[in-house]
Every structure is written in C-alpha cells, then in structure tokens.
Amino acid sequence: MSLPHAILTALLEKPSSGLELTRRFDKSIGYFWSATHQQIYRELGKLEQAGQIRALPAPVPVRGQRKEYEVLPAGRAELSAWVGGTEDPKPMRSALLLRMRAAAVVGSAGLRAELERHLSLHQGQLAEYLAIEERDFPAERRRSEPDRLRHLVLRGGVELERFWVEWLTAALAELGPEE
Amino acid sequence: MSLPHAILTALLEKPSSGLELTRRFDKSIGYFWSATHQQIYRELGKLEQAGQIRALPAPVPVRGQRKEYEVLPAGRAELSAWVGGTEDPKPMRSALLLRMRAAAVVGSAGLRAELERHLSLHQGQLAEYLAIEERDFPAERRRSEPDRLRHLVLRGGVELERFWVEWLTAALAELGPEE
DNA sequence: CCACCCATGTAACAAGTTACATGATTAC
DNA sequence: GTAATCATGTAACTTGTTACATGGGTGG
Numbered sequence: 549m550s551l552p553h554a555i556l557t558a559l560l561e562k563p564s565s566g567l568e569l570t571r572r573f574d575k576s577i578g579y580f581w582s583a584t585h586q587q588i589y590r591e592l593g594k595l596e597q598a599g600q601i602r603a604l605p606a607p608v609p610v611r612g613q614r615k616e617y618e619v620l621p622a623g624r625a626e627l628s629a630w631v632g633g634t635e636d637p638k639p640m641r642s643a644l645l646l647r648m649r650a651a652a653v654v655g656s657a658g659l660r661a662e663l664e665r666h667l668s669l670h671q672g673q674l675a676e677y678l679a680i681e682e683r684d685f686p687a688e689r690r691r692s693e694p695d696r697l698r699h700l701v702l703r704g705g706v707e708l709e710r711f712w713v714e715w716l717t718a719a720l721a722e723l724g725p726e727e
Numbered sequence: 728m729s730l731p732h733a734i735l736t737a738l739l740e741k742p743s744s745g746l747e748l749t750r751r752f753d754k755s756i757g758y759f760w761s762a763t764h765q766q767i768y769r770e771l772g773k774l775e776q777a778g779q780i781r782a783l784p785a786p787v788p789v790r791g792q793r794k795e796y797e798v799l800p801a802g803r804a805e806l807s808a809w810v811g812g813t814e815d816p817k818p819m820r821s822a823l824l825l826r827m828r829a830a831a832v833v834g835s836a837g838l839r840a841e842l843e844r845h846l847s848l849h850q851g852q853l854a855e856y857l858a859i860e861e862r863d864f865p866a867e868r869r870r871s872e873p874d875r876l877r878h879l880v881l882r883g884g885v886e887l888e889r890f891w892v893e894w895l896t897a898a899l900a901e902l903g904p905e906e
Numbered sequence: 907c908c909a910c911c912c913a914t915g916t917a918a919c920a921a922g923t924t925a926c927a928t929g930a931t932t933a934c
Numbered sequence: 935g936t937a938a939t940c941a942t943g944t945a946a947c948t949t950g951t952t953a954c955a956t957g958g959g960t961g962g
Contacts, residue, residue: 550825551949551950553826553829556829557825557828557829557832560832560833561832565913565914566915567913567914578818579818580819580828581820581821581822581824582818583950584951586915586916586951587949587950589914589915590915613913613958614913615913615914624833627829627832627833630826631826631829631830631833631835631838632838633837634841634844635822635823635841636848637848638820638822639757639758639759639761640758640759640887641729641759641760641761642760642883643760643814643817644814644816645759645760645880646759647809647810648879649736649880650732650735650806650810651810652874652876652877653736653806654739654806654807654810655807655810656810656876657807658810658811658812659811661813662812666816693831693835694832695831697827697828697831698828698831700897700898700901701828703894703897704827705824707893708819711887711890714886715883718879719879722875723875728920728921730921730922744942745941746942762922763923763924764943765923765943765944766921766922768941768942768943769921792929792930792941793941793942794942907962908961910959910961910962911959911960912957912959913956913958915954915955915956916954916956917952917953917955918951918952919950920949921949921951922949923946923949924945924947924948925944925945925946926943926944926945926946927943927944928942928943929941929943930939930941931939931940931941932937932938932940933939934935934936934937934938
C-alpha cells in the first residue's frame with residue numbers, strides 16, 4: 549500500500565496534475581517507488597473518492613483537460629499515520645542474482661556481457677545521484693530536519709548503487725576473463 | 728517472468744513436490760526470489776502444460792496426493808536461454824525510504840522506532856547469511872565454477888544486508904536522540 | 907488541415923497476496 | 935476416531951504492466 553502514500557507525499561510537496569506527477573516520479577520519488585501514468589491516474593481517482601485529495605475546481609470538466617490535485621486534511625492525516633506505522637521489509641527480488649544461481653546449474657554462457665551491461669547502468673545511476681547530491685545538498689552546514697531526511701534518502705540511493713557497482717565488479721573478476 | 732525460472736532452477740538442483748519447493752524457497756532461493764505455495768502450484772501447472780516439466784508417474788492421481796516434478800529437456804533449454812538473455816534492472820522499491828521522504832513533509836513522529844526495528848531485522852538476516860557462508864563456503868581453496876557462482880550470489884545477499892545495517896545506523900545517528 | 911505533443915483516460919492482462927477448501931496420512 | 939499435519943488446490947482481490955483510445959492545443 550505504498551503508491552497512494554507516494555502520491556500524497558508528492559502532492560504535499562507541490563500540487564500537480566497527473567502528468568506532472570508522472571514526470572516527477574520519473575526523476576525523484578520514482579527513484580525508490582516508481583509508477584507509470586496509468587497507475588497514477590487510477591490511484592488519483594481512488595484517493596479523490598476516498599476524500600483524501602481533491603481536484604482544484606475547473607470551469608468545465610472535459611476529457612483531456614488538465615486537472616490539478618491538492619491534498620485534503622484527511623489525506624495529510626492518513627500519510628502522517630502511515631509514516632508512524634510499521635511494515636516489515638519485503639524480501640528482496642533480484643532477477644540478476646537469480647540468473648546467477650541458475651547459471652550455477654546450467655552454465656554461465658552469456659552472463660558476463662549482461663553483468664558488464666548492468667555494471668555500466670549502475671555506474672550511470674550512481675553518477676546521477678552524486679550529481680544531485682552535489683547540487684541539492686552541498687557543504688557541511690546545519691540543516692533543517694526535512695533537509696536532513698531528504699539527504700538520508702538520497703544517501704540510501706547512493707550507497708545502494710555503490711553496492712551494485714562493487715558486487716558486479718567483484719563478480720566479473722571472479723568469473724574470470726573468458727566465459 | 729522470473730518465477731518460472733526460479734522453479735526450473737530449484738527443480739534441476741533436485742526434483743521436488745510443490746510443498747518441498749515452497750520450503751526450499753523459504754530458506755534458499757527465496758532469499759532473492761520469494762514465492763508463496765499458491766504461486767508455486769499455479770506456476771507448476773503452467774510449466775507442466777508448456778511441456779517444460781513433468782510429474783513423475785503416479786499410479787492414481789488423487790487430490791491431496793504428493794506429486795513430484797522433474798525438468799524436461801525443453802525446460803532446461805528455456806532456462807539456459809534465459810540465463811544468456813538480457814533484462815534491465817528493475818528500479819528499486821523501498822517503502823522505508825519512501826516513508827522517510829514522507830517524514831520530511833509531515834514530520835518524523837514514530838519513525839525512529841521503526842528504523843530500530845528494521846535495523847535489528849537486517850542484523851538478524853546478515854547473521855544468518857554469514858552462518859550459511861561459514862557452513863557452505865569455508866576456507867579459501869580452489870572451487871568449481873558452480874560453487875563460485877553460488878558463493879557470489881550469497882555475497883550479494885551479505886553485502887546488501889550490510890548496506891541496510893550501515894544505512895539504518897547512520898540514519899538513527901542523524902535523526903538524533905529524541906524525536 | 908495535419909502532424910505532433912499535451913493530457914487524461916480504458917481495457918486486458920500478468921504477477922503477487924490473502925483467505926479458504928479439501929483430501930490423505932500419521933500420532934495418539 | 936479424531937486431531938494434527940502433510941499436501942494440493944480454488945477464489946477473490948490488489949498491484950503492476952502493456953497496449954491502445956480520445957480529445958485539446960500548437961506550429962508549420
């Protein structure tokens with residue numbers, strides 16, 4: 549049940565239309581909770597019906613017309629309760645680790661190229677996160693709690709990408725030069 | 728499309744019944760691709776229909792009777808092709824990072840306790856992985872490729888848990904003593 | 907006027923989750 | 935014989951994905 553809360557968070561940061569939300573998911577919140585525009589529209593409908601958000605009044609509601617949403621008090625309360633709640637970490641799901649396990653059984657033909665590809669993807673993502681960090685969280689100065697929290701989230705992204713880069717590098721070394 | 732390949736891998740390692748598979752998922756393959764028994768039975772049915780596995784001949788097939796499956800050549804070929812293929816890494820999904828981002832907006836009340844809870848869960852998982860490593864991959868000796876691959880997978884699990892332990896520790900320090 | 911992009915959606919499906927149903931076997 | 939456990943399954947639902955549909959506005 550995380551998508552609605554992701555949307556509430558995004559809308560509290562800034563009221564938006566569905567498409568704007570989609571774009572922001574593509575380059576910010578979506579870094580740790582991705583969603584397509586179809587999911588977002590579906591969820592916006594549900595949240596509106598639940599009375600947690602509302603569309604800003606438009607003169608004539610027409611299909612294809614931009615609709616801007618804002619969070620209602622009930623929505624903020626719901627999000628606040630969710631933040632204070634508990635939820636067990638979901639076991640990870642990595643198709644790549646699974647493929648390596650399968651390779652132990654049927655042979656690792658073709659695996660090396662894929663590891664190299666993933667390595668370069670993760671290196672790219674890591675560089676992107678580091679650029680964001682440099683831009684949005686410069687210097688070591690006293691910061692507000694919201695800023696510290698946002699920085700912690702970004703640090704999570706950075707360290708996770710670093711993990712993948714290191715693991716993939718080690719895996720390539722261990723696999724040996726030829727396969 | 729990873730679950731069928733997880734099952735094929737498990738069945739190649741050892742032909743099993745649905746319930747046995749479920750148990751093995753709970754303590755091995757499931758560490759990086761979890762599944763419930765309902766998912767497994769559903770998928771076994773599909774794989775059998777697709778001619779990739781078969782149930783070992785039973786005298787009289789009755790409901791509630793144990794059914795053991797083995798992989799057919801077509802199944803091994805499919806798994807082999809999948810290992811050699813490509814698949815982009817799925818963007819991560821962490822409800823905990825999302826909650827921290829939400830906390831930056833609505834306040835972090837109650838978050839600290841949850842971080843501590845997750846820290847202890849991840850410490851437990853890390854200890855479990857390290858125990859498995861010590862048991863199954865001792866000493867530094869020349870090993871076969873399958874063993875090296877399996878060890879790499881486990882190293883992935885270890886380092887990922889270590890990431891969480893370190894990030895959670897840093898987050899708790901950054902949040903400060905009281906909240 | 908038509909191609910293109912903005913914006914909102916529908917429909918169909920696939921994957922994962924939760925709750926429950928049913929028969930077989932074993933321990934007491 | 936009955937309770938517990940083993941074992942296989944159904945049903946209903948939620949979440950996520952993929953493909954397509956519809957209308958509005960803008961540039962050429």
